[in-house]
Amino acid sequence: xxxxxxxxxxxxxxxxxxxxxxxxxxxxxxxxxxxxxxxxxxxxxxxxxxxxxxxxxxxxxxxxxxxxxxxxxxxxxxxxxxxxxxxxxxxxxxxxxxxxxxxxxxxxxxxxxxxxxxxxxxxxxxxxxxxxxxxxxxxxxxxxxxxxxxxxxxxxxxxxxxxxxxxxxxxxxxxxxxxx
Amino acid sequence: xxxxxxxxxxxxxxxxxxxxxxxxxxxxxxxxxxxxxxxxxxxxxxxxxxxxxxxxxxxxxxxxxxxxxxxxxxxxxxxxxxxxxxxxxxxxxxxxxxxxxxxxxxxxxxxxxxxxxxxxxxxxxxxxxxxxxxxxxxxxxxxxxxxxxxxxxxxxxxxxxxxxxxxxxxxxxxxxxxxxxxxxxxxxxxxxxxxxxxxxxxxxxxxxxxxxxxxxxxxxxxxxxxxxxxxxxxxxxxxxxxxxxxxxxxxxxxxxxxxxxxxxxxxxxxxxxxxxxxxxxxxxxxxxxxxxxxxxxxxxxxxxxxxxxxxxxxxxxxxxxxxxxxxxxxxxxxxxxxxxxxxxxxxxxxxxxxxxxxxxxxxxxxxxxxxxxxxxxxxxxxxxxxxxxxxxxxxxxxxxxxxxxxxxxxxxxxxxxxxxxxxxxxxxxxxxxxxxxxxxxxxxxxxxxxxxxxxxxxxxxxxxxxxxxxxxxxxxxxxxxxxxxxxxxxxxxxxxxxxxxxxxxxxxxxxxxxxxxxxxxxxxxxxxxxxxxxxxxxxxxxxxxxxxxxxxxxxxxxxxxxxxxxxxxxxxxxxxxxxxxxxxxxxxxxxxxxxxxxxxxxxxxxxxxxxxxxxxxxxxxxxxxxxxxxxxxxxxxxxxxxxxxxxxxxxxxxxxxxxxxxxxxxxxxxxxxxxxxxxxxxxxxxxxxxxxxxxxxxxxxxxxxxxxxxxxxxxxxxxxxxxxxxxxxxxxxxxxxxxxxxxxxxxxxxxxxxxxxxxxxxxxxx
Numbered sequence: 041x042x043x044x045x046x047x048x049x050x051x052x053x054x055x056x057x058x059x060x061x062x063x064x065x066x067x068x069x070x071x072x073x074x075x076x077x078x079x080x081x082x083x084x085x086x087x088x089x090x091x092x093x094x095x096x097x098x099x100x101x102x103x104x105x106x107x108x109x110x111x112x113x114x115x116x117x118x119x120x121x122x123x124x125x126x127x128x129x130x131x132x133x134x135x136x137x138x139x140x141x142x143x144x145x146x147x148x149x150x151x152x153x154x155x156x157x158x159x160x161x162x163x164x165x166x167x168x169x170x171x172x173x174x175x176x177x178x179x180x181x182x183x184x185x186x187x188x189x190x191x192x193x194x195x196x197x198x199x200x201x202x203x204x205x206x207x208x209x210x211x212x213x214x215x216x217x218x219x220x
Numbered sequence: 221x222x223x224x225x226x227x228x229x230x231x232x233x234x235x236x237x238x239x240x241x242x243x244x245x246x247x248x249x250x251x252x253x254x255x256x257x258x259x260x261x262x263x264x265x266x267x268x269x270x271x272x273x274x275x276x277x278x279x280x281x282x283x284x285x286x287x288x289x290x291x292x293x294x295x296x297x298x299x300x301x302x303x304x305x306x307x308x309x310x311x312x313x314x315x316x317x318x319x320x321x322x323x324x325x326x327x328x329x330x331x332x333x334x335x336x337x338x339x340x341x342x343x344x345x346x347x348x349x350x351x352x353x354x355x356x357x358x359x360x361x362x363x364x365x366x367x368x369x370x371x372x373x374x375x376x377x378x379x380x381x382x383x384x385x386x387x388x389x390x391x392x393x394x395x396x397x398x399x400x401x402x403x404x405x406x407x408x409x410x411x412x413x414x415x416x417x418x419x420x421x422x423x424x425x426x427x428x429x430x431x432x433x434x435x436x437x438x439x440x441x442x443x444x445x446x447x448x449x450x451x452x453x454x455x456x457x458x459x460x461x462x463x464x465x466x467x468x469x470x471x472x473x474x475x476x477x478x479x480x481x482x483x484x485x486x487x488x489x490x491x492x493x494x495x496x497x498x499x500x501x502x503x504x505x506x507x508x509x510x511x512x513x514x515x516x517x518x519x520x521x522x523x524x525x526x527x528x529x530x531x532x533x534x535x536x537x538x539x540x541x542x543x544x545x546x547x548x549x550x551x552x553x554x555x556x557x558x559x560x561x562x563x564x565x566x567x568x569x570x571x572x573x574x575x576x577x578x579x580x581x582x583x584x585x586x587x588x589x590x591x592x593x594x595x596x597x598x599x600x601x602x603x604x605x606x607x608x609x610x611x612x613x614x615x616x617x618x619x620x621x622x623x624x625x626x627x628x629x630x631x632x633x634x635x636x637x638x639x640x641x642x643x644x645x646x647x648x649x650x651x652x653x654x655x656x657x658x659x660x661x662x663x664x665x666x667x668x669x670x671x672x673x674x675x676x677x678x679x680x681x682x683x684x685x686x687x688x689x690x691x692x693x694x695x696x697x698x699x700x701x702x703x704x705x706x707x708x709x710x711x712x713x714x715x716x717x718x719x720x721x722x723x724x725x726x727x728x729x730x731x732x733x734x735x736x737x738x739x740x741x742x743x744x745x746x747x748x749x750x751x752x753x754x755x756x757x758x759x760x761x762x763x764x765x766x767x768x769x770x771x772x773x774x775x776x777x778x779x780x781x782x783x784x785x786x787x788x789x790x791x792x793x794x795x796x797x798x799x800x801x802x803x804x805x806x807x808x809x810x811x812x813x814x815x816x817x818x819x820x821x822x823x824x825x826x827x828x829x830x831x832x833x834x835x836x837x838x839x840x841x842x843x844x845x846x847x848x849x850x851x852x853x854x855x856x857x858x859x860x861x862x863x864x865x866x867x868x869x870x871x872x873x874x875x876x877x878x879x880x881x882x883x884x885x886x887x888x889x890x891x892x893x894x895x896x897x898x899x900x901x902x903x904x905x906x907x908x909x910x911x912x913x914x915x916x917x918x919x920x921x922x923x924x925x926x927x928x929x930x931x932x933x934x935x936x937x938x939x940x941x942x943x944x945x946x947x948x949x950x951x952x953x954x955x956x957x958x959x960x961x962x963x964x965x966x967x968x969x970x971x972x973x974x975x976x977x978x979x980x981x982x983x984x985x986x
Contacts, residue, residue: 077355079367081754086356106353121353127361127376140359205365209358 061150062194064218067092069195071100076208091219092148112144136180143181147188148213150196159188168193229597233494239501251509252453257576257939258655258822266788267686267816273782274681280410282310282444283672284427287403288437291390297438298393298404304433306426313407318776320378321363326766327374328738329731334380335373339737344744347371351745368759370745373738381723386677386794398675401439405676410446419457423450443672448661455936456512463935464519467928468492471526474920479533480610487603488529491594495525499587503579514579516932516940521584523928524562524895525591527921528555531902532595534920536607538617538913545600552596554905557851558898559592561844565894568840569887572829576939577887616919617912625964634960638865645872652880653827655819670795677717679792682818683804687789689812692768696727698812699789705807706791714803717794721783725771735762830883833890840893848897852904858962859900865961866953867892873949874942884939888946895925895947896954903962915959922955 068091075084088102100110109120117129117137131138139158146154152161152172158181159174171191176182187202195216201209286298302312323330331339342350351370354360361375369375387394387405394405410423423446431440471492475485499518504510532555535547566588569581626635672678687702689695699722709715726734739761746758768784771777783790796804801817808815841860848856867889874885899918906914929951932944 073356073358075355077366079365079754080752082752084352084355084752100358102353102356106349106356108353108356110357110359112359117359119354119357119359121350126350126354127372127379129359129361129379144359211358 061192061196062218063094065094066219067094067149067195067216068219069216070214072212072214073102074210074212078206090148090213092145094149094151095145098144098148112141114141117141139180147190147199148196150190150192225597226601229593236494236497236501239504240497243500243504248504249509250515251511252449252456256509256511257513257574259573259575259825264686264814266688266785267814270684270686270782270785270790271681271816271818274679274684277782278681279445279449281313282408282410282423282427282442282446283676283678284406284408285396285398285403285439285441285672285675286406286434287398287401287439287441289401291395291402293435293437294395294402294404295390295393297434297440298406301430301434301438301440302406305430309410309422309426310408311411313409318774318779320776322774322776323378323766323771324363324374325762325764326731326770327369327377328735328762329726329765330377331373331734331738332377332380335376336734336737339741342741344748347741347745348748352749367742367746367753370742384717384723386675386717396676398671403439403441403675408444410444419454421450421454423447441668441672441675443669443678447665448669451661451665452937453512456516459516459935459937459940460512460519463516463928463931464522466931467519467522467924470924470927471522474924475526475530475533478530478610478613478616478916478920479537479607481608483603483605484529484533484607487599488526488533490598491529491591492522492525494594495587495589495591496521498590499583502586503583506582507575507579511576511579513576513937513940514583516935516937517580517943518583518587520928520932520944521587523924523926524584525587526924527898527917528559528592528595529599530920531555531558531914531917532599532603533607534613534913534917536603537609537613537916540606540609543600544603548596548600553851554901555592555595557847558901559588561847561897561901562891562894563588565891568833568890568894571836572833572883572887573825574829613916617916620912620915620959620963623959623963626960627964631960631964635865638869642865642868642872645875646868648875648878649871649881650875651827651830651882653823653830653882655822655826673795674716677719677794679719679794680796683793683796683801684816685791685793685804685807686814686816687791687812688814689788692787693728695787695789695812696722696725696768697729698810699791700727700730702791702807702810702813705810709800709803714800715793715796719780719783719792719794721768721771721780721789724777724780725766725768728765731765826883830881830886833883833886837886837889837893840890844893844897848901855904855962858964859897859904861961862900862954862957863893863896863950865957866896866950869953870946870950874945877945879942879945882938882942884942885946888943889950891943892947892950892954896950899954899958900962903958907963918955918958922951925951926955 068089071088071090073086075086077084086102086106087104088100090101091099096114098110098112100112102108102110106121108126111118111120115131115138117127117140119126119128129137129140131141142154143158145151155161155174157177158179159176161172161174163170163172165171169191170193172189174188174190176185176188182204184203185201186204187200189198189200190196191198192213195213197213197216199209199211199213201211203209284301286294286301288294288297351366354362354370354372355366361372361379363369363372363375382388387396389395390404394407396403396405427442427447434440468489471488472485475488479485496518499521500510500515503514503518532548532551535551536542536544539547563585566581566584569577569584625631673680685702687695687699689698699720703718703720703722706715706718706720710717742759746753772781772784783792793804798819801820804815805817807813841864845856845860848859852859870889870892871881871885874881899922902914902918906912926948929944929948932940933948935941935944
């Protein structure tokens, strides 16, 4: 496993999305999340809106089936349900949280430069369209994720996250537009 | 005199010399930890072992905090610090990241109070909504399969447990936040002896070099008992030299001025040397380790042990026509009595249960006996020829007749004034038995220690709580009751924090209650969303309970091993302050709970012994009076009075100086009783008309003794300073007052003596 990854690292060309992706500082849009969780017959689907401030934070507002909000800032993750805090993760207290924050921010804004510090990046691109496969580098992430894929045009449009437990999350982003 | 005595003493001397060579070439095990001087009065084996282990741990570990405004800067600083630290003395204690998932099999019994409370108030539908809402988040805390812990209670429990710890992990480093900075925690263990005999501050220098190598924008804080031990060792080392060589130089000068020849000089130094060697050898043989403070105190013996030799030579000088053996036989009773009273005075130090004092008592007693024995055994053998008359000696000897005495109305007035002065000083005396008064550590070290202890919640090795019970279950239940009380103190801001095993291992009763809540909630919520779930076997409710033994074996539990000892729990307190001690002490009322406060118990012992030794001092004087009365009859009061008055004056000086009265001052008075009456004995034995050699000897002895005690008074160790001050002032007063009182109104009359001592009659063999 280890050696395969090392080989992948060596083989992976530096994939560059410069020029393809929008560099707008703030993006907003809608999302549909499909989660396949072990134990459930059907995927769990949720919908909502998101706001990404490049390098600063994400607000993930789920409207259905349960309204809830996830606010990710540079040093904490706060999960809220009807304005009550469900959980709060502080990067101060747990460096793993910082990694997750970094991951979320860079996935949603397609920041491959940041992602390539934790993943080996391998991608294909065809005119405006592109698709990237990310394999976690040996470290804390390998305990959680087995594969991450991103695809899109001007914006990231689809994210697939496969966990080592077998659970899979597919997030489709639509109506993405820069916020002034 | 038979040859057996000098030959026998020579053999002993050779053995001593060989032992000294062994001791000074690495055979001497030294102790520099100030705590080792204090009494261990703990009868409870659990407490005793806990104390010993906590002290041992503390005495080896050094904690360094390298901090900066950002974590990256702090990490870089820590790296630079670690790289610049010379290898050898300080070994890094690696931080091994614990894997909390080892507790996974027990998770159903592990709930925080908040979780248990929350679960009790939910409906199945609310629980189901919550579980699905958690699941729909792109970020989750979930460990393992959804159905096992749908509410993610275990990760939440871990999170809350972690937030109770001040230190968090950052990669392979530990970080703590303090005063808006991030500090990397570097833990070191000192290898080898905590200090070196050469008196070099090795640790301090190495740490300073490493600090200098760190970038300027980082702050370095360090703490640990070894730093204090080294500081104490370095200053003790200097003190041994200053006191020892200072006293020796004084003796050489005094003897040379008084006798103007080499032989007295060599022989006096020889008797002192034998005394110090014997004191050290016996102490090293009896005690496992010789405390540095014993050496400092022992160095002060140089100025006391020379008395016997000086008396001998003063007598020789006064009676040039007589043989040394004759002189010695005549001096024997008074030298013996003086030696016995001095040894008795020092031996009293051993009564109090302080290991340090016992060492000092043994060192001094053996030293005095050996110095006396050297005079008795060797002098007649080694000292042939005559002792030169010198002008200084003659002038000094004659000065006794000119010395003012307490005669008539003027004498009475002077006594009255002295008593009034003493009383005035005595009223200003305030006792303080707090052991912390004795600490002599530099404020810089103390401040850094305080900040580090507060930052990382360093548990106090001196205060903790012990919880006992019939079995583990009872201990944990009792500890939970205690923890609830401690939590109140923490919430009230009275206590920074505490470490208790029941935080990680709830009592079986509580674990079973948690399991029921956990399983009921899970069952209800899974039933509520059953239509969404695949047909999967429902999770089997866990029944296994986390035991203390199992917990301590996990990678997480290793750090908590000090919290459990022989079936009893030890609750450690994070940097507790003395203001909260009464509240902590009141917790001893809880079943099975005992608050152990060594600072206070040592202070109490110090106080108890101060009172006891002060009361006994009256008895001591009475006893010495009886002994003196046997020889001097009614005049005994004259031998004793100067010492009584001198003791009062010494205490008065302590009172005026504003320093608190401690056991050590009182013990100084005991030594003063032993050494002070010697002056009376010598002066009573030899009246003004006897040629004044006793007065010369007393004077020469007093000057060197004064210097030794004066040097001891400069010690940074409060106990030694207290001895030095009391004895210095006392010795000066005894010296000045003795002839005033003894010769008062008696002119040239000899004192009536019992026994055969008359310098004018030929000696008779006893």
